[in-house]
Amino acid sequence: MNGELAASVLLFDMDGTLVDSTASVERAWGRFAGRHGLDASAILAVAHGRPTIEVVTQFAPAGVDPVAETDRIESEEIDRTDGISEVPGSAALLGSLDPARWAVVTSATRALTLRRLEAVGIPLPKVLVAADDVVRGKPDPQPYLQAARALGFEASEAVVFEDAPAGLESARAAGAAPVVVGGYRGPAAEGLPRVPDMAAVRVRATDGGLAVSLC
Known part of the structure; x- marks a missing residue:
């Protein structure tokens, strides 16, 4: 009490x-990591509770547009409410x-x-x-x-x-x-x-x- x-x-x-x-978020960051050859576990260790664009900016390789990538992640999440x-x-x-x-x-x-x-x-x-x-x-x-x-x-x-x-x-x-x-x-x-x-x-x-x- x-x-x-x-x-x-x-x-x-x-x-x-x-x-x-949790499951939906982990899948979204897993897809992001897979697209760019990143370590998903490292992303998930710091992503929870932070704005998506901040995490994308931190981890995206050079040449990746953080705004466009964030929009893609958000769009995928809006379309997927299973889990x-x-x-x-x-x-x-x-x-x-x-x-x-x-x-x-x-x-x-x-x-x-x-x-x-x-x-x-x-x-x-x-x-x-x-x-x-x-x-x-x-x-x-x-x-x-x-x-x-x-x-x-x-x-x-x-x-x-x-x-x-x-x-x-x-x-x-x-x-x-x-x-x-x-x-x-x-x-x-x-x-x-x-x-x-x-x-x-x-x-x-x-x-x-x-x-x-x-x-």
């Missing part, structure tokens, strides 16, 4: 937090919340995010901050700062649910209170509360805010 956290708003990463897309599923409890939790009190903050593009959420039956957010909405993606704090302000609050008033180091670092840098979702236990998760999935989260309204229980 992790206890209870106070918040004004809740901010959720998507991949690994609301949607289990993705809801992280347990996600749809029920988000469906129970006031839409003005939560947002999705993701390193995926807006089109891919909406496709994945719809594919697994998760309510679409009133506020979505995607990779194409920011100049600097996770681990920079900009995505979480931007999402909180779009809801009318500061990030210091937010509880953030994240599964990856880049996102946890982004949330911390923004001044939010991160909660680890799933099994990541690296340095970025040290000392943070955690839940196995969204089924372990309970939220109730309080005077002017939210009380978040973590089981």
